[in-house]
Structure formats: C-alpha cells, structure tokens
Amino acid sequence: MPNIFKFWSVCWNLRDALSSECHGLMTETLKNALSLYKLGGAAGGSDFDPKGKSDNEIMRFCQSFMDELYRYLGPDQDFPAEDIGVGPREMGYLFGQYRRLSGHFQGNFTGPKIFWSGSSFRTEATGYGLVFFARLLLAEMNKELKGLRCVISGSGKIAMHVLEKLLPCGAIPITVSDSKGYLLDEDGFDYMKYSLLRDIKAQQKSLKEYLKSYPHAKYIDDAKPWSQRCDVAFPCASHNEIDQGEAVAISNSGCRVLVECSNMSCTVQAVDILRKAKVIVAPAKATAAGGVALGEIELNPEFNLMQLSVEDFENRIQDAIKQTYERSVKAAQDYGIMKESPEFLVHGANICAFLNIAQAMTDQGCV
Numbered sequence: 001m002p003n004i005f006k007f008w009s010v011c012w013n014l015r016d017a018l019s020s021e022c023h024g025l026m027t028e029t030l031k032n033a034l035s036l037y038k039l040g041g042a043a044g045g046s047d048f049d050p051k052g053k054s055d056n057e058i059m060r061f062c063q064s065f066m067d068e069l070y071r072y073l074g075p076d077q078d079f080p081a082e083d084i085g086v087g088p089r090e091m092g093y094l095f096g097q098y099r100r101l102s103g104h105f106q107g108n109f110t111g112p113k114i115f116w117s118g119s120s121f122r123t124e125a126t127g128y129g130l131v132f133f134a135r136l137l138l139a140e141m142n143k144e145l146k147g148l149r150c151v152i153s154g155s156g157k158i159a160m161h162v163l164e165k166l167l168p169c170g171a172i173p174i175t176v177s178d179s180k181g182y183l184l185d186e187d188g189f190d191y192m193k194y195s196l197l198r199d200i201k202a203q204q205k206s207l208k209e210y211l212k213s214y215p216h217a218k219y220i221d222d223a224k225p226w227s228q229r230c231d232v233a234f235p236c237a238s239h240n241e242i243d244q245g246e247a248v249a250i251s252n253s254g255c256r257v258l259v260e261c262s263n264m265s266c267t268v269q270a271v272d273i274l275r276k277a278k279v280i281v282a283p284a285k286a287t288a289a290g291g292v293a294l295g296e297i298e299l300n301p302e303f304n305l306m307q308l309s310v311e312d313f314e315n316r317i318q319d320a321i322k323q324t325y326e327r328s329v330k331a332a333q334d335y336g337i338m339k340e341s342p343e344f345l346v347h348g349a350n351i352c353a354f355l356n357i358a359q360a361m362t363d364q365g366c367v
C-alpha cells in the first residue's frame with residue numbers, strides 16, 4: 001500500500017523534465033503505487049542542457065540545484081534517483097552538496113557508488129527488469145526471447161543494460177540510437193560488439209564510430225529504428241518517442257510486443273494504433289518495477305547492501321517484476337479485460353495503481 005506522505009523524486013531530468021513534469025509526476029506516482037512498496041511518487045528536473053558542458057560546469061549546476069532541493073530530502077523524505085541525463089557522476093555531485101548543506105550523511109540517494117551511499121547495482125536494475133518483464137510476457141504466449149529480433153531505442157543507461165541482458169537470453173538486439181539517428185547491425189550485437197558500444201559511449205563519441213570496426217552495419221541519420229523488422233521493441237530514449245507514424249511503422253515491422261521503458265514512450269494516438277494492430281504494449285509504470293524495487297532496498301536502513309550478491313539483486317528484481325506483472329493482470333481481469341486484449345497490461349497497471357492510491361487516501365482520511 002503506498003504511503004502518500006513519502007515521495008520518491010525519481011524522475012530527475014536535467015534535460016527535458018519541465019516539458020513533461022506533470023506526466024512524469026503522475027507516472028511516477030502510479031509506478032510506485034503499482035509496486036509492492038510504500039513509496040509515493042515525485043518527479044523533478046530542469047531544462048539545463050549538459051551537452052558540451054565541462055565537468056566543472058555540470059558540478060556547479062548540480063550544486064546550485066541542490067542548494068534549493070536539499071530542504072526536501074533526508075531521512076523519511078524524498079530521495080532522488082537517476083534518470084535521463086543524470087547518472088552516477090551527477091548523483092555524486094548532488095550527494096556531496098546535500099551533505100555539505102545538511103551537515104550529515106543521513107537520507108537516501110539512489111545511484112551513488114556503494115562506498116558512500118546507495119547501491120552499485122542501481123544503473124542495471126531498471127534495464128535488467130525490462131528484459132525480465134519481456135521474458136514473463138513472452139512465456140505467457142509460449143514464446144521465449146531466444147532468437148527474437150529486438151529493436152532498442154536510446155543508448156543511455158537503460159538501453160545499454162537492456163542490450164546487455166538480452167544477450168544471455170539468446171535474443172538478437174539489432175539497433176541502438178541517439179538523438180541524431182540510429183545504428184543498425186543486421187547480424188545482431190554480441191558481447192564483443194556490446195563492449196565496443198560501451199567504450200564508444202564512455203568516451204562520449206558518436207555511435208558512427210562503431211562502423212569503423214563493423215563496416216557492414218549502418219548508421220541512419222535523422223531517423224528512429226521503428227521501421228526495422230523485429231519481434232520485440234524496447235523504447236528506452238525519451239517520453240513520447242513513438243507517435244502515430246512510428247506506431248504504424250512498428251505495426252508493419254512484424255513487432256508483436258512493445259516493452260516501454262521511457263515514461264509514456266507512446267503517445268495516446270500511438271497506443272490506439274498499436275492496439276488495433278494487436279501489438280501488446282507493456283507500460284513503463286509496470287516494466288520499470290526493477291528500479292522501484294531497488295529503491296525500496298536502498299531505503300531500508302537495516303539492509304546491508306554490501307552483503308548482497310549480484311544474484312541476490314537479480315532475484316529481488318525478478319520477484320518484483322513478477323509481482324507487478326501479476327497484480328496488473330489480476331486488476332485487468334477483475335475489470336473484465338482479458339489477456340487476449342493487446343492493452344490488458346496498460347489498463348491493468350493503471351487500475352491497480354489507481355485503486356491502491358485511492359485506498360491509501362481513503363484509509364488515511366485525506367479525501
């Protein structure tokens with residue numbers, strides 16, 4: 001049951017949060033309410049564009065941001081997490097300034113390195129969870145990821161961990177993208193290629209660098225990957241990245257399952273087109289439960305994160321994903337929406353989360 005007095009500032013977009021803040025806030029609230037945990041929801045960010053900024057400029061921006069935000073953080077208050085444009089480096093600067101201003105080490109920050117707060121598994125949690133979710137959904141259809149062509153958008157924290165986790169499942173990820181276009185490798189990425197992509201991203205180079213080592217691949221400028229033939233799509237770049245035209249392209253690509261990660265990846269019109277084309281949409285508020293689960297683990301003062309192995313983390317995330325999936329399915333069925341409907345997860349997740357919030361508010365005398 002969500003505790004409405006505790007909020008989780010998860011959607012911390014240094015780039016485009018302001019344009020989507022209301023949607024982001026609502027999505028975070030519903031996402032957390034759908035989980036098993038007592039987190040509320042909050043979203044925040046700024047229109048600061050980190051592109052081309054020096055490390056010092058980014059540090060100073062984070063410090064200024066925290067000058068205002070620190071009042072709302074601390075034990076039993078909001079706790080911020082990584083999101084688009086915000087990774088371990090930014091979380092480190094934010095945490096340092098919070099500590100300087102508050103004069104203590106208490107409070108929770110997700111993402112920072114394990115030696116000073118948070119969990120070292122933070123950046124993996126959401127991306128791995130998406131793949132676990134896809135696996136569950138496909139199992140219901142008597143399918144497995146093995147051999148399926150997967151199209152991924154984005155090449156940031158989430159996209160790269162989705163790609164990484166698809167490999168041991170035997171899936172064939174064929175694209176990643178950035179704001180300038182997308183990279184297509186028809187043979188699929190393998191561990192070697194994944195490692196190269198990680199190096200390219202770590203050095204902040206263009207995805208086109210990949211073509212120097214694998215000239216058979218293509219980089220398509222000013223385009224998104226949705227027209228590529230695929231079985232499963234993983235939008236992991238930005239909100240509303242799939243509009244009507246792109247939904248039509250996905251429907252024609254052979255795609256049967258779309259697993260959202262970016263909050264509200266699809267516009268309302270796009271969801272309608274995908275429904276008519278019988279593409280099953282798994283909404284981000286359900287699929288991103290891995291990050292929520294890790295947040296709850298990080299919040300627990302009794303929890304000694306250093307004693308958890310990677311397997312322990314993965315098991316907990318798989319468990320959270322399974323429960324979120326089952327709660328969504330049950331809510332959909334309770335309201336007469338059967339699994340055969342391509343939108344059963346969209347409706348089930350919304351119904352379940354909404355009822356949880358309504359119940360908590362009623363119980364606590366807030367309405």
Ligand SMILES: NC(=O)c1ccc[n+]([C@@H]2O[C@H](COP(=O)([O-])OP(=O)(O)OC[C@H]3O[C@@H](n4cnc5c(N)ncnc54)[C@H](O)[C@@H]3O)[C@@H](O)[C@H]2O)c1
Nearest residue numbers: 082083084085154155156157158178179236237238262263
């Ligand atoms: N990080 C998390 O814990 C988390 C949790 C839940 C949801 N999300 C959502 O997942 C998405 C990706 O988050 P992230 O943490 O990987 O961010 P990130 O900043 O690490 O990566 C974002 C990626 O999107 C690409 N991108 C940005 N704008 C684009 C555009 N207009 N067109 C195409 N590509 C574009 C960037 O090149 C980059 O590869 C975001 O929508 C975020 O809100 C993130």
